[in-house]
Every structure is written in structure tokens, then in C-alpha cells.
Amino acid sequence: MSPISFARGAPAPECLDVGLVGDCARAALERDGVAILSYGSGGGYGPLRELLAQRHGVEPGQVFLTTGGLQGFVFYAAAQLARRPGRVLVEGPTYDRPLKVLARHGANVVSLPMDDEGLDLDALEAELSRPGDVSFLYTIPTFQNPSGRTLGADRRHRLAELAVAHGLDVLEDDPYGLVRYEGTAPPSLHSLEGGRQVAFTSSFSKTVAPGLRVGYVVVPEPLRADYDEQAVSTYISPSLLPQAVVHELFARDAFETNLARICGLLRIRRDAMLDALGDEMPDGARWSRPEGGYFLWVDFPGGMDASDVLHRATEAGVTFVRGSDFFPGGAGGASSARLAFSFETPERITDGVAVLGSLLRG
């Protein structure tokens, strides 16, 4: 049997509607072919920028379409660290790729604690009162990668207030927010604060297809010129065809139905993993119960070493990512794991969790 991957933060192949993308590519080219095949602006395909600007209540010129969401982080970090040098605050744990980008900048990264309701705002407030400048806070408030946790509504209001009171710039990363299986979406930090200090970034990797690499950032006014200059000086304009495909999905009202289909597929996978964890985990293990997204977070019982568990699990045909990979310098998460339920079938999820359970029970 091929290894069961709880490591891959990617959609199952069944989530990808190849026929729909093909139809949309052809329709977009028929509608606007010359523009799609010509050089465009640094911010990407105009009609999609306009659509997203409307959804977020901003000017189209504040929306930059990027080669996937990560590219938006790369531009943001470069612009913000130049504009406002200082410590970068992140959640502990947080998405590992931005940590690598920040390391390339030699940034001073401070990891703040979380609990089941997301970022610990008392810890944030204490950090903000420490001497020295803060460049920005990077947060993934909904179905966080890697923890699956969501920042509660009350905390969102308080965080927006803290941002204003302390002049704190925030990058709100929300690639998973629309991949919701139940419950009600809390307001974005961007909408609560008004978008003066909070930048918002998301992508269509989880809601359409990652291979298209269509991400976007809504940038506050002071960052706009630098964003534009970075985009133009990196790629003149991003690839327009995939962006036009995404726009065409909206134009024919296929985005929501396709998303509902994806959520239906992934909800079953999440349920399979939660059920299996309930059946298989030994006493003392704890895990998050996300209402959406791709991931959940497991704390192993009795401080078991996650590297050791991963080593044995890999030999038994199951992979995951160690918790320590999601802390700057690996300083945290030693007895934790990120489990992705997005990629494998429900049956293989059940089998894989059973393998982990037998390892943990010893």
C-alpha cells in the first residue's frame, strides 16, 4: 500500500473539477482572449481584481493577484519590513513557509501562544508593550494552518481594537475561511478594522485548484506603491489565464456550487478523522475540532516525542508533519503533530489514524 499522507496540505484529486476549469478557460479566452494573452498590470487580471475589490469593499487598485497566496506574503514581508523595521509577531504554531521567508530576511520573529480559541491576546498585548518596534503581526485566524483553530468573534473585535490602539499592522491570511463545513463565519479582521492597518490575503488554491496558483492580497493604501513596484519588477504581470479562469467561475455562478461540492467531499474526510481519533487515541491525547479547513492539531499524551512518533509512523506507512516545524527555530510543538485530512480518502484516513493510535498506545 502506498503511504498514507496526513502531511500533504493539498486537496484530494476528487476536489479538482478538470472539466469545469477547461470550460472556463475556453470561455474566458473567447470573451477576452487578447487581453488575457497580452501583458497586463502588475496586479493581475482586471475583472477579477474588480470582483474581489467589490467583495472586500476596497478600490480595485488595492487588490493584487499573485502567483498563489505565498507570493503575496513574500511581497508583504519585503514591503512591510522595509517600511517599518521591527519584530514580526506570529502565532505559535504557524504556517511554516512564511517562517522560511522571514528567515531569509533575517527578521526577528516572535512566536505568541495560542489556545483553543486562537491567538492569546493578553500575550499579544504584553508583547506590544515591550520596548522596540513591531513590524507586523501575521495571523491565520480561521481554520489555521497548522492547528485548525479559529479565533473567536470576541477576540476578533479585541484584536481589531488593539491594532488601532497600538498602531499595529496586521497581515490576515485566510486561505481556508470559505472551506467551512458547519457553523457561522466570524467577521474578518480586515472588515472589523476597516483595512487601514490590516492587510488581507487569500487564494483560490483551496476553493478551486492549487495548480492555478491564483492568490490575492488586499493591501492598505501605504503599501500599494511598493506592492506594485515589486510585482512589476518581479514578473511584469502575473499569469493571466488562470486568473481569468477563476473570474469565469464567478461570472457563470459556478464558484459557489463548486465550493459546496468541495466542502461536501472534505467534510466527510474531517468527520472520518475526528471519528477515528475518538476511537483510537489513548488517554491524554488532545486534538482540535475544526469546523472547516484542511488540518487538525494533535498533542500526543505524556509529552511523547513527535520526531520519534513520526519515525515509527513513517515505517508503518503513515506520514504527518511534526509540530516543531511550525515554530521559529523549532522551539515548540515537540510533542504535537499537524494532521491533514484533505488529501486521503475517508477509508485511508480511518486506517492511518488506527496506525497512529496503535503506535501511541505502545
Place this chain on the structure above:
Amino acid sequence: MSPISFARGAPAPECLDVGLVGDCARAALERDGVAILSYGSGGGYGPLRELLAQRHGVEPGQVFLTTGGLQGFVFYAAAQLARRPGRVLVEGPTYDRPLKVLARHGANVVSLPMDDEGLDLDALEAELSRPGDVSFLYTIPTFQNPSGRTLGADRRHRLAELAVAHGLDVLEDDPYGLVRYEGTAPPSLHSLEGGRQVAFTSSFSKTVAPGLRVGYVVVPEPLRADYDEQAVSTYISPSLLPQAVVHELFARDAFETNLARICGLLRIRRDAMLDALGDEMPDGARWSRPEGGYFLWVDFPGGMDASDVLHRATEAGVTFVRGSDFFPGGAGGASSARLAFSFETPERITDGVAVLGSLLRG
């Protein structure tokens, strides 16, 4: 009448075969849809990497597909300046966008003189014997942007030898080489040197469509790991659909026929510009006569100030780019202009050159 643009280094809309791209997008998705819509490798779509590797006689892992050609330069400059800090040698004039990228790095850029046969290699050799390290030479040896000049075959052999003798790393940028209207293509520096010190970069912006943003770099072995890390840390993988479209063009033997069609359209434009320059330019003006590409370079007579000419031309409805924009710090080209013949119709080219001629004749 809308302004006549000799500034836009973009293909005329007639060069873009919207139907062909649509057919190829659908066929590529039908053939390999799940891979195209999933995350891929940092180097891009595997089948196109393999095809290009074969054409250049390298390993597929040395070929990195990028978001247009400029992105390849961005990665190269970051990797090479880190690996080998030192002066960056460029042609005077040279493509302006890389100059901006180098300025962001704070690089020490040295502009070397050219003549009708391209880079002056005596000047290069003198520069190489100066104290201090050289990071790399950036050259566009065929149908250079902005000058339209091509490095002669003898000089190519000598430059490859100089690279070996001096341990000089070279980035050979060749986006225009295949857009040839007459004459025989000289060998690439990459092939002459063997690809140990010469990196090669090109794109499909001029041979298929710029909006697809499919560029590539063939990187020497020592740069491979850093390239891969930069690509993965910037966008995980680049947009795969446009790359699969380009691959499909090759797979159905449509690349060459489409390119021949483009060359046919552009040759007429080049001829129209050369004819009009012969008819309209006053005594003392000089211009290049490229066998391909998008651009030619005009030296105005009597040291006339190009900024002044541009100002008056713009008022008369004709635009171009001043020569000084293609020198680091604007230190050169004060009485020269880059004229693009790629974008306008032959009729408008004739009209636009007539306007310039009347301005220059006073």
C-alpha cells in the same frame, strides 16, 4: 488618432492566436488535468521541463520554469549575488527592468560599451582585469533589448573562452532569438561554454503569448539548490496551466508553425520601420538593422536631446523610450531612442516614423 507606440515591447494583437491557446488548454487538461490543477514542483510543469532540458542538453532538474523571463532574472540575481558578491557587468544599453532589480539589491552595476556587433569584448577583458570581484555578466546576445544588436559568432567564441579563462559567470538572456526574420542563428553562449558557468534564460512571451507568463532558466549545477529553494519559498510551484499550454503546442507540432506565422507578421513591421527610417531620417542619424526581434536603436543626429525629442513626439502622438533609460543611473544614451516595431501596424509605423522625421529635421 490614438498615440502610435514605439514604446511598447509587446507583440501586436494579431500575433496572439487565441483559438490555438484555447484548444491547447483544453487538450492539456484532458491529458493531464489532475497534475496541472495540483501543487507541482518549484521548477514547474514536468513535461515542459523535460522538453526544454532535451533541447538544451541538460538535466530536467536544471530547468526552472518561471512566471515570465523576468522572474528568472530575479532568482538568478539573488542567488548569484549571495554566492558570489561583486560587480555586475551589463551591456550599455541593456534591458531596463533588470537594472531596477539590481538597484533593489544595491548592486554595483558596471555598464560596458557595445558596437554594431554587440558587446565590446576588449572592454570586458579590461574590466575583468580590474581589482575586485565580479558577480556575473548579464548579456542579451541576440536581437538585444533595447538595441536590436546581435553578438557576432566570432565574439561568441571569444566570450565563451573569456568566461572559462576568468571564471566569469554569465547570464545569457535570449527571449528574442527564435523571432528571426532572416539570416542564420549563431550558437548560444550556453552551448559554446557547456553550461558550467553560463546560465541561459528565455521565455515564450515573444513566441507564444506574453500573458501566459511562461519563462525558463537553465541553471548551472551550483545554483540549482538555491533556485529550487527560492521558487518553493516564493510560490511553491508556478502556475501550471499556462506551462501545460506551451507544452501542448510542442506536443502537437504547433509551436513552429505558430512561430513562423508570428515572424511573418513582425518581419513586415520591421521592414516598414527600416524603410520609413531610410525615407525620413535626416543626415547624421544612425540606426541598427536587426535580423529579428522587436526593437531597433536610433542615434539622433548632432547629439539632439532624446528627452526633448520624446516630449515633442508625445505631443505629436508618437511615443518611444529614451536611450538613457537603458543605462544604470541614466548615464548614457542621451541622444538615442529605442523604437519597438512589434506592436503597431505597418501603416502606423510608417506614419509614426514620418512624425519623428519631421521633428528631427526641425
